Each structure stands twice: as C-alpha cells, then as structure tokens.
Amino acid sequence: MDRRVELLSIVVLYLAVLFIWSMPYRADGMPYGEFDATSHFMVADYMTTQDSSYMELPPYIALRYGLDNAFKPHTLWYHPPYHTNFAIMQVLSGDRVLGVYLMNTLLSSSIVLILFFVMRSLYGYWAGILSALLVSFSMRDIMVFLWGQWPERIGQALIPLVLFVYYQYTKSYLEGKEDRRYAYLFGVLLAVNLYMHPVSFFHSIAALVIYTIYLFVKHRKIPWNWKNIGISAAIFIVLLAIFPFQTGNVIASFIGKEQTSATTPDFSRLFYWFKTPSELPGVPASYFSFSLMHGLWTLPFLLLGIIILLIRRQDKDMLLLSWLIGLYLVLHADVIGKGPFIHRSLAASAHIFVPLTVLGALSIASFFKKDVRKYAKIGVIIVFILLALFINGRTGVYGAKDSSGNVVLLGLNDVKQYSHRLNQAQYDAADWMRTNLPQDLNVTNVGVIDLNTARWIAGVSQHINTPYAPKTDNFPAREEFDPYLLMDYSVLPYLVNQETLDLFLGWEHDMLVNDTLIYNENNVRIYAIRPT
Amino acid sequence: MQFDLRKNWMWIVIIVGILLFGLVFFGIHGLRFGIGLLLFTLPGYFAFRKLKFSPEESACYGFFTSIGIVSGIVYYVGFVIPFAWAVYASLILLLFASLYLLIWGK
Numbered sequence: 112m113d114r115r116v117e118l119l120s121i122v123v124l125y126l127a128v129l130f131i132w133s134m135p136y137r138a139d140g141m142p143y144g145e146f147d148a149t150s151h152f153m154v155a156d157y158m159t160t161q162d163s164s165y166m167e168l169p170p171y172i173a174l175r176y177g178l179d180n181a182f183k184p185h186t187l188w189y190h191p192p193y194h195t196n197f198a199i200m201q202v203l204s205g206d207r208v209l210g211v212y213l214m215n216t217l218l219s220s221s222i223v224l225i226l227f228f229v230m231r232s233l234y235g236y237w238a239g240i241l242s243a244l245l246v247s248f249s250m251r252d253i254m255v256f257l258w259g260q261w262p263e264r265i266g267q268a269l270i271p272l273v274l275f276v277y278y279q280y281t282k283s284y285l286e287g288k289e290d291r292r293y294a295y296l297f298g299v300l301l302a303v304n305l306y307m308h309p310v311s312f313f314h315s316i317a318a319l320v321i322y323t324i325y326l327f328v329k330h331r332k333i334p335w336n337w338k339n340i341g342i343s344a345a346i347f348i349v350l351l352a353i354f355p356f357q358t359g360n361v362i363a364s365f366i367g368k369e370q371t372s373a374t375t376p377d378f379s380r381l382f383y384w385f386k387t388p389s390e391l392p393g394v395p396a397s398y399f400s401f402s403l404m405h406g407l408w409t410l411p412f413l414l415l416g417i418i419i420l421l422i423r424r425q426d427k428d429m430l431l432l433s434w435l436i437g438l439y440l441v442l443h444a445d446v447i448g449k450g451p452f453i454h455r456s457l458a459a460s461a462h463i464f465v466p467l468t469v470l471g472a473l474s475i476a477s478f479f480k481k482d483v484r485k486y487a488k489i490g491v492i493i494v495f496i497l498l499a500l501f502i503n504g505r506t507g508v509y510g511a512k513d514s515s516g517n518v519v520l521l522g523l524n525d526v527k528q529y530s531h532r533l534n535q536a537q538y539d540a541a542d543w544m545r546t547n548l549p550q551d552l553n554v555t556n557v558g559v560i561d562l563n564t565a566r567w568i569a570g571v572s573q574h575i576n577t578p579y580a581p582k583t584d585n586f587p588a589r590e591e592f593d594p595y596l597l598m599d600y601s602v603l604p605y606l607v608n609q610e611t612l613d614l615f616l617g618w619e620h621d622m623l624v625n626d627t628l629i630y631n632e633n634n635v636r637i638y639a640i641r642p643t
Numbered sequence: 644m645q646f647d648l649r650k651n652w653m654w655i656v657i658i659v660g661i662l663l664f665g666l667v668f669f670g671i672h673g674l675r676f677g678i679g680l681l682l683f684t685l686p687g688y689f690a691f692r693k694l695k696f697s698p699e700e701s702a703c704y705g706f707f708t709s710i711g712i713v714s715g716i717v718y719y720v721g722f723v724i725p726f727a728w729a730v731y732a733s734l735i736l737l738l739f740a741s742l743y744l745l746i747w748g749k
Contacts, residue, residue: 115653118653118657118699119653119656119657122657122660122661126660126661126664129664130664130668133668133669137668137669158721158726159726159727161726162725162726162727163721163722163725163726164718164719164720164721164722164726164729190711191714191715191718192710192711192712192714192715192718193710193714195714195715195717195718195721196710196714198726198730199679199683199714199717199730199734200676200679200680202679202726202727202730202731203675203676203678203679203680203682203683203730204672204673204675204676204679205671205672205675206672206675206676209669209672209673209676210672210676213669213673213676214676217680218710221707224703225703225707228699228700228703265710269707272703272707292694292695292696296704296708299708299711299712300704300707300708302711303707303708303710303711303712306711306715307710307711350711350712350715353715353719354715
C-alpha cells in the first residue's frame, strides 16, 4: 500500500480517537476525574498560574501529597516533565482546562500511535492499523483516563517503543551492521519512560531482561557493543540525575517499606493471569472482566496469536512474548512483596493483548490455499474491523449494561453522569477565590456534596478547602471556621428535600449573619469570616 | 537543503488537518493547541531527521522524547524567567537550533 495512504489512515483514525476520547470535557470544558486527577491538574496548573517552575509543594497540594516523595518530602513526587507538558499546553493553548485535558487525552491515547508505528514496522501495515483500531477502545485505558491515574497511561504506552528501539539496536548489532543511533535513543527513551511512571519503567526492564536472555541463548553472545550500550547507560543516568529528588523518590520507594497488605504471599496467584481479589481495591468489578475489557471475541485470536509466535519464534515474535511475560511478572510482583497497586498494571494488558490478537487473526489467512489466501485475508480484516467497531467501539463509547439493564460500565459518552466534576457555578467561584483571596488562608465548605468536589474546588481555587455538611454529618462549629466560608447551593437543592435544604439555609442565616458576604453568584456564596 | 513539495505534500495535508481539527472541535484554543503541538514536536523531529531517521520515525521519536526532554528544559528555564516566557523562549530557541543543525550542521 502507498506509504502516504497508510499515513493518512492513521491520522484519520487518531483524530477520530481524539474526538471520541475528548467527549467528557469537550461540551462543557469543566475539569473532571477522581482524587488523582485533581493532583495532576493542580501540579501543572500551579506552574502556569504562578508563572514559575517550582519544586516545593504549595500547602493545598502538600496537604495530601506532602509525603508522597519518600526521598525529599514536600517536593514534587513525580519527575517534573510529565506535569510540565500540561503546563506548556496551558500556556500555548491559552486555556487553563483545555490545555491540560487535551494534552492528557493525547498522552493517554498515545498507545494508538505507538502500536501503529511498532506493529507496522515489525509486521506490516495491516498489523499496525488493526492494532491501532482495536486499542483505541481499550476499556481499561479509557477507565483510567476517566479516573485520573494518568501518568501510567503514557508510561505504559512507552513500553513497546522502548522495546522496539532496543530490538532495532540488537538486531543491527547481531547482523553485524551496528546502528548506534538506536543505542543512544534507547537510553533517552528509557529515561523518559521512568519520568512518566516508575512502574512502567520496571515493566520495560522486566521485558528487556527476558528478551536479552533469549537473544543471549539463541545467538550465544551478548547482543550489544559494550561501549555503545555504556554510552546509552550514561545518557540514562545523566537524564535521571537532572531530577535528583524524584529519582531519589523512585529508589527510596523501591527499596523502602512498601509492601502488600497480605502477610503471606498468595502463591496460587502465579497460576492465574490475574486472580480477581476477594476485596475490590477501589475499582469496579467490571475492571477484572476479560469480556467487558477486551471483548470475548478476541480471546481465540489472542491464544492463536501466542501459539503462532511460539511456533515461529523469530526475534520480533520473541520481543512481543517477552513483553507479555514482563507484564505477567509485574502483575505478580506482590508475590515477592512489591505492591500494593499491582491491579493498576492490568491496564497495560490491552497494549500487548491487542497486537497478539491481531497477529492471531491475520494468521488465519495462512490456513487457506495459496490461491484464495488473499481473499481470506481481506475477509478476516473486514470481520475484524466490524467486530472492533461494533463490540469494542460501542462499549467504549456507550458502556455496558447487565441482563437486568443495570449499568455495569460507563462509556465515554456517559461521563456526563460522572459525579467527579465541577459545575460552572463552582468553577467560577473557585476561580474567583484564586484571584481574590490571600493564598495562605483556607476556606471552609458547607453544601459541597463530597470530598472529591472539595478537592476540585481546592485545585481550581489554589486554597485548602475543608468540606463539612453534607459531606460530614455535622455543620462546622464557629471555632472551626477558616478565614473564609463557601456556601454551595449549586447542587444541593437537587439532592436533598426541602426540609434539609431549609436546615442549610437556616444555619447560614443564623451563623453567618455578622460575617461579610464577598461573593454571591449562581447559588454559590462566599463569606469573609469576622475574627472572634 | 530544499523542501520538495511533491514529496512532502502529505505532511502538509496532515498538519493542516490537525490544525483544522483543533479549530473546528475546540475553537481558537484548539487551534492554538495544534500550533503549540507542532512547535513542541518539530525540534525533535528535525533533530532525528538530521540523524537520518525516516520521517515517520522522526515524528514518533521526536514527540515521545520531547515529552521528557523538551518539557524538562522548559521546567528548568522556568526557574530563571517567567514560565510563559520560558515556554516560548525554549521552544523557539530549540526550533531554530534544530533547524540550523538540519540545514547547516555537519
């Protein structure tokens, strides 16, 4: 196929992906996501709004994340480039929310581009474009994108790129035409991989070790030139040394006391790809369902793909299998006491399952006689595209319901019902607080329905916000008041009966009668509290 | 170095397509985002082209190394000058440096 048509097809597909994945915020431009999402927004946003880079966390971020850097508490706990990407796009786009969210969409869905690039290079166009299409609707990627553990998405997406570059280097070396460009690029990409997320870095390392052992056994020699791989290692170390506090955090966390909650490792887990935990670790049951996450139709192709690669065992096949084994090792790290968030790595499953599924499907054509093989391949491709669009695509956009009609999975289109987002009134009030209230003074929230909303108000306002009723059972006592108090009726009337609403109005009237109303817009009021 | 339009028209179509996509679905901020994305990726792209990687490889490696390296540079420059200035100054300087290398570098 013409190279230009190939390129155009992936660009069209990827723009469609951006269109679909941006559904959650495109209509109203409001930030959304769980606790983690607020943190990623806050870290980038503070850089842009203060118009300065920073290392030490401001109080409203440090309140929750101050100890997340085990090496240097109260400093940035991730390597700065990840959040700086968002801040750069806030500046360049000129929009505080869009800059973060569109860049996050791009980074979170970048596995689509990377799989296309890697699979096309290794196995040809159809392997690339079909992998890109199917992974576009990877439900775990979409779920995490909606929840907020964003750095993992780009970290895990970089794994195949790191492996591919290493493959290119070792291939050139073993063929006697050493291409050292790939060795140096490998060092850079491995460092960027660690910058994005440490767990994905360890996944890359596991797969690289396995692939290297395979090459060593097969070729009976070390698959690299020591000098060039040494330079690559030096590049890697220098890039990590640039951010000593965060690299120190990775090392401190890795060798530190982080353990799984189980006192004795569950070795039976080794016989499962991933044994669904008896107590769900803060994620819905659907997250552990192969059928909902990948589509049951992909399973035979996936198994066929693995079998085909095991039989063929070319170096590129073993690269994919090493990647798969690497994921298995990461998913069972708790057995050797490393965890406790191993279920998060399940979100990387589709990244390797999809290419194996595609290779399994495409191999079907080879079972036909030579004269009809071409038509068989066309048939397989058409069926694959239809299944990917109408099963995985439909689930990705519209979610899924059980046989009783209950929603078991939210799709990108359903996210309007997702509670973890601000409404325009809350956003405007929070933004007003950012520009009008002294930065070091805190705000008491009454009427804010949950902690997550309070976190978003904190993030946008850049003030510590402490929510009371209805998040807690009680209203704050006067001596608990912060210097400012926010009364939020933008959501409350829709959630409580008139009697309860009157309770809030009465409390506001009695308690705040002598304080100064300084903001009153769209059912959100802010008071400056008179010192007692 | 000359730019051959017959060989590179597809890249122009792609760039215009991305910018139009940004404008239509995200308004003026989307268009600015698209231009910003180009500004962010091009230094890496030119650097990898200089190293004789193919255009596709250069685009891929250019973007995915930039999310670590270019943003790392902007981050540190942001300690010295205002952050918004750091973004523009770093990206423009990197763009000119990479173009210089590509065209005149040995």
